[in-house]
Amino acid sequence: MKTLVRDITPAIHFAKMQHTTHASAVAGNPIFRIIKYVLYDILQNRIVIGYTLFLLAVSMGLFALSDDPTKGLISLLNIVLIVAPLVSAIFATIHFYNASEFIELLAAQPIRRGVIVWSQFLGLVIALEIAVLAGIGIPVALYTPTATGLTLLLAAMGLTLVFVALALLASVVTRDKAKGIGVALLLWFYFALLYDALVLFILFTFADYPLEKATLVLAALNPIDLARVMVLLQMDISALMGYTGALFREWLGSSWGILTAVGILFLWAAVPMLLAVRVFRRKDL
């Protein structure tokens, strides 16, 4: 009898504790409790500030040097399409590995694994998006506050989101830091450089066939291309892009088309991120 009582006491204690959970669930999502510490950790690293200043200097420089803001915008587009994905991917990967202590500490606390990855993701996205908003948004607002300028800003922000998600997936899948950074770099290399070469190759090989629709699909399969097309179509130079350009125009010219393009870009962030959460749930720390 005595042992029975001893066995039951902790269970009662346990049941009492379970009861208090409901009250605490209302007290706020744990992601918001953690995120400020994640942001603090990220901002201790001066790279985000350096990145902001770099974007600011490049944007200001390009606009100041070209007499026509549209020309400045095109030069800026080309740089942003390379730099924003690269910095987002590399910085997110390095940060995730450097935060391994932090992640381990959190994983031993009564919170879900998902909360840990999401708070890292949101922290990174908030920090990098602020950098983009300040570094590109301010010069664009000063020199060319047009729909095209706004589209460029949104494209840069979209790419940042996509590449942070891709980078987190890469870091969750690989255990080794060097390998993780390698995978993130490879993803960037593929989407920023290799993919276009492959598309050109396909277009030349099958030049005899009508490829307009295929080109549309090919563009949607690469977030960087998608962003580029979105911005270019806002400018009045799509006439130079031939029949394919006209088709793009027809697709993306309508508000419905823009919405789908944004939707696809969003999917490019959501799918890798959901995969990363799935993998992380089962990962050994």
Added chain:
Amino acid sequence: MLESIQLNKSFGKLKALDGLSVRMNAGQAISFIGPNGSGKTTFIKCLLGLVVPDSGDILLNGAHVLRGWDYRRHIGYMPQIGRYPDHMRVGQLFDMLKEIRRGTFQHLDDDLMRAFEIDKFAHKTMRTLSGGTRQKVSACLAFLFDPAVLILDEPTAGLDPLSSEILKEKVLAEKAKGKLILLTSHILSDLDELTTDVMYIMDGKMQFYEPIGRLKDQTGEDKLHRAIANLMKQHAAA
């Protein structure tokens, strides 16, 4: 209270846990002993959910907790090597954990924080702390939320003799309150005073799990380290 059933875990070819089944009850202080790489830390990490076992189950007060998360409110964990964000200040670290565990504990136990005078270096960043000071922080965090289960992985390693005594006193006090305490250490003389039971793990398998008194009777030794050495010899001979 806490029970593992047929836990298996492999890292590649290495079998870290091989069908480990243990029942642990409140009021026990169990020492995990075994050679390096025998699976002690893997077992602890499985209990915490840091490592996901390939098969098997873990029960806390009869509830399945494998892949759960809320049950961790009942566990205080002091890792072998406490690794913390470099830039975080000691005070911030405590604030953060209090915030994360808000609503999941009934009262704060800051006995150790006072005994170790954590206030004095609350403004320092974790990076600048010495190994021993970091251990103190880890110990304080493990006890802070007054959990029903305490898991202490090499608690006294790196602590100076005085701090080590303070920590041992605290462990004894918590044991007396009827908590379940799990310990690993290679310093068997430290464990001698603290434990009620000894569990010997080798190659991921449990070799024996006995109350400390019976171990000493069996081997005719009155010191834990002699009794263990004696038993290890017997096992090696068998």
